[in-house]
Amino acid sequence: MAEMENIHGSWKVADVKTLSAVADGLESSGLQGTDLTFDDSGEVTWKVPHNSETIPSFVTNFEIYEYISGDPPILKLVGTTTGDVMEFKVSSRPDGMLVLNYENCFILSCEKLSPSDQIGDMPFSFLNAFEHGYFSDLTIEADNGKEYKVHKTILQVSCPSMDWQRAPPPLTGLQTDVLHAVLYYLYAECLPKGLSEDTAKLCYRTASKLPGLEKLAELCETFLKNIALKQQIMGLISDMHTCADKIIDIFNGQGGGGDDGISSGSQSFADPAKLCYSFKQALREGAVAGAKFLTLCDLFSRRKGEFSREERHEIIKYARTRLPVFLSQLSRLLEVCRQQFSQHLTPSQRQEIAIYLIPEIETSLDMLSKIVIDARTAIEQVITASNTLEKQKKHKGDALGRTIRNALHMKELVKLRKFHERTTTEFMNLLHKRDNFALLTQNEKVISVVRNMEQIIEEFPQYLKRIDLLASTIEEKLTWKEWKYLFKFGSSRVAWVLNKMTQHKGTLQSVLAPVCDLVHRETFTTAIVQLGILDASVNKKTLSTKDGTQQQSTESSSPSVSTGATSKTSKPTYQTNAVESLSIPPVPGKSKLAKSATELLKSGHLADMRFEIIHQNLPEEPDIVIDHTHGNAAPPMPPSLAATTPHLNSCELDIDMEVYEIKAHRVIIAARCDWFRRALNSGMRESIDKKITVHDANPELFRLFLQFLYSGYLDTSGLSVEQVADMMSLSDRYEVDTLKQLCESTLKRHLDEDTAFFMLTLADQFNASTLRAGAMNFIMENPSLAQSDVFDDLPDHLQTEVEHLVAWSGNEMSPTHVCQYTTLESLSADTELQELEMKELACALEMSREATVAYSEEDSSSSEIDVAMTENSHELNTCISQLRDIVGDDVPREELVRVSLAADYDVNRALNFFFST
Incomplete structure (x- = not known):
């Protein structure tokens, strides 16, 4: 893997081996068959097979990745909820498989998925019919007289609980935007894009009262909850801005000030008591801002699964736009402090301040030392408890899941030990500073404090320059991809810390209670309690006033925060990227509309057209395919594929004709197939007779073809190779590209020495670029096939291509061959195929x-x-x-x-x- 672009795209985990399985052979795992997609914006999306029973828990958490070039390259996956990091060594095999090795604990072998392998992931809807209104047989009128041309068939399939035959029809008289949203849902099972909050509220009330629209009510409710949660997260960012403004006002002398932002009352800082009080107030406001930042990270990391991808990106973009504002506030704060201490304090005033601060500094050092000692002890207990708890757990599931849990647990212990080491180092430094300060005389203490104060004042200009440089760097060089990664990575690390603190909050009470007592702000303590890292009983004790009465909160906490904190202890059920988008129709496997439409096809109810399939029963099958785009006979098919052929020269045969009839619904097949839509709207015999005659098609295969149009899904595993080839012929004939790609992908899996040339001829006949590329690659890997007798039966142009390919596979490719082969490969693009x-x-x-x-x-x-x-x-x-x-x-x-x-x-x-x- 030389370039990062090679990682991008969708992959299927084809092979999983744990440490023991490396020696003993393949071990089955729930992770096999899982699809993962690496997009170019740094996000990874997981899709787990429906029939998978044992899924390693880490799959749901790792949503961002970073590719690090090197020898070997490293693929870093980051869990945006747990903060876990997994680093895979990346390599590739000659067959194109991507190999991910996690510290020799387990190995994932992944095969690249082509677009045809992802047909089942395409949204399913009948929006085409709703937007164009063809074959409409019902009109629904809104409250302002606007009419909507709709279809009883689709409405009956989508919402059978309503009587669509009565007059006036259901939904008549609804507000226009509400009626549009409801009809949009009935045709697509999703909400329309650009839905406003007010319309969503009205839709929720309407859907709650009407039968069959319960799912629409749920979607509207989720939409409204997401808006509230999004506003809450954005509100936390605004609250942090407010805290920063308060800190600026505090150092600005508690006043409005003049045009330069500096208060005329700034001389009050000459009073040491007022200055000390201002510092304490500023620190308290900073602590409140920090608590809101923790709440923001916790909410986003823990509940981001409730958002669609667009909503998550909207929050991250909003945070990105606030960065310059925060930096501007920080710059303004430093400028205010610089002017206060450098322009308004005389040397004698600084000395007076230093004398006043000495007892405060000594008290603060003693208090900090105690907190650090308690924190150090608590971390030691957390490490011991984590290790003991992990040993007591009896993990169920496959070996891969146990291997992953053990590996992540070891990494977690390493992180805790490193944090413990840093805490110990800081503790030793703090004790050293406290002891050194205690050994100084009173006069030396004053001189030390004044000197440190002057040094800070002298460094203010450097701080301001660094902030300006950081602001310009963020503005010019921080890309969206980098910021999104930083935001998710940073919030995940904070969430990991909060998660560990929650698990061991009993151990941390001795540390957190004194901190809450020092801050002495109900907003701060309430946030810490809601985060789940402090007991509510400590909250009451900490917030009590000197006379024993409890302080009343000046700021009410958001209900969403409380709800989120309450549910923190309950683990969510398994889900991967839970909400792709509330405005995107579901995939066929999750679409009730697709399932109901399939049942409608089987029953024939409400059918308004029919297909007439004329089937030819041949006395014997010919040996070759006569009809070919380039006028040459195709090579003889292998015995396994000779049962059915899509095009036959049957003029000289005694043909027994049979006619089969399948009832269908014009609006459904027109919405799902442009060829049928054009035929039924052409004004020709098909549209008049409401009948389409189909020649040279197997009736059962054509029924499956229609089933794909109705359901958006076709299981090709039960079809023979020749049936899939015929299905590809049908999809090419009627321009159903999604089904054609699915057939290509299926046939590609059946490539072998017996079928390679037949597949190549078939791909050439139907312009099947994926199958063609697969056949060419197979022939290139097996150049001896060019010596077989079947090769001589290939059309001339294919013989030439194969000869060039075989020549290239045995020697270095000349520029001419490179151009020819590249041209073949480039045919996969839809636009070039159309051209x-x-x-x-x-x-x-x-x-x-x-x-x-x-x-x-x-x-x-x-x-x-x-x-x-x-x-x-x-x-x-x-x-x-x-x-x-x-x-x-x-x-x-x-x-x-x-x-x-x-x-x-x-x-x-x-x-x-x-x-x-």
Whole structure:
């Protein structure tokens, strides 16, 4: 892995080995089959198989990553809830597998997923029909008279609890924006983008009263809760700004000041008692701001799963916009302090202040020493308790889960020990300073305090320059990706500390209670209690006044914070990236709309059209595929694939025709397939008869094809290779690209020496870029295939490509070969495929047009032209006849001949050509 870009994309965990399994073989794990996606913004998304029973808990927590170049490269995953960090050594295998090695404890082997492997992750909805209103059979009117053209079929599928046949229909008379939101939900099972808070409230009230809209009420409730939680988090940032402003006002002499922001009452700091009081007040405000910062980190890290990705990003972006404001406040504070102490205090006043501060300093040093001693002791107890608790646990589940837990526990102990070492070092330094200060005489103490005060005053300009430099660096160089990583990483580290403090809060009471007593602010103590790291009984004791009565809070805590703190002790159930978006329709596997639509297809209820499948029962199967885009016969199919072929030259065979009929619903198939929508809206026979005739298709396969349109999902595991090939033919014929990609991905998994050339020919015929690239790669890895007899049956252009590929695989690729192969690989882009298809269409039509004109000059008889242009006159006439049934009698025969020749007599392809031109 030389470049970070190689990490980006989606991967499937194909192989998991724990330390014991490395020697003993593969060990089954719940992590196998899990998909993980590394996007270019630094986020990792996990998708766990539905049938997985044992999932390591760390999967739900690691949501950001960092790729560190080196030898070997390191992939760092960070848990944004627990603060855990896992560093994987990254390597790649020749077959393209990504190998992640975690300290030789376990190894993950991941295979890259192509877009076709992720078809089931695409949102499912009928929004196309809602937005365009075609085949509407019902009108619902809003309170202001605005009409919405809707469909009884979809409404019945989405909400069967309502009677959509009655007049006036349900939902009539609702407010316009509410009616739009409700209908949008019925077609997509999600909320419309840009929904306002007021509309969401009205939707919630409406949905709560109507049958069948319980899920919409839940979505609106979640939307409103998210808004409240988001406003609470943003409110905490605003409260921190307020605390900073109060600190500035305190050092500004408690007044409004002049234009420069400096109060005329600043001479009050010449009074040592007032100065000392101001410092204490400022420290208390700083402690309150710190408590709000802890609450912010805790809320975001613990409840971010309730947000959609867009909402999380909105919070992070808001915090990013507040950074310059915080730095501006800090700069203003330092400027105020500089002017106060450098311009308004004489040397005698500084000495007087130093004399007053000496007892305060001594008291503070003694108090800090006691707190540090208690903290050091508490950390030692936490380390011992954590180790003991981990040994007492009897972990259930697979070996991988136990391995991960043990590895993370060891890292946690290392972090605690390092923190303990730092605390011990600071403790020793503090004791050293306290002892040295105690050994000084009174006069030496005064001189030391004055000297330190003057040194701080002299360094104010340097501090201001550093802040300005930091502000400009943040403005110019801190990218969105870097800030998002820093925000999530920082909040996760704070959350980890709070989590450990919560687990051992009994041990920490001796440290936290004196801190709350020193700050003596109810806002601070209440926040510490709500974070779960201080008992409420200590809260009452700390906040009591001298006469024994409890202080009343001047600031009310938010209900959301209280709720969050209460639920802190209960672990959430397993979820990964819980809310992708409230405005994105669910994937087919989670869509009730897809499930109900599938049942509707099976029942045939409310059907308003039908498919007529004309199936040909052949007496025997031919050995080769005659019809090919480039006019060459395809190589013989291997025995395992010879059962079914998509295109057959059957003019000389005794064909037994059977007709099958499947009932369907115009609005559903039109919303899910553009080809059917165009056909049913063309004004031609399909739209008049409400019937689409399908030739050369297996009825059962076509039913599965329709099932995919209705459900958005198709399980290809139960289909044979030849059935998947036929399904790809159907999806290509009717331009259902998602199903075509799914078939490509399935066929690609069946590549072997017997099928490689057949797959290549099939991919070339249907412009299947993923399958084509897979077949080419397989042939490149097995160059001896070019020596087989089947190779000679390939079309000329494919033989040339394979020869170039084999030559390149055995030698260094020349610039010409590089260009050719790169061109083949680049065909995976949709836009380039479309351009290639249009060029092919234009070329074919132009050739047929030129041929028609040339022969027309010799003989004006259309029948003679037909016979002269092709030896397969029977196929041509059959195709023209079928086209005539669809497009009508007004189209000139010359035009039908032209598109028939361009389409190699395939009716469906000819129709595509006809409607495209």
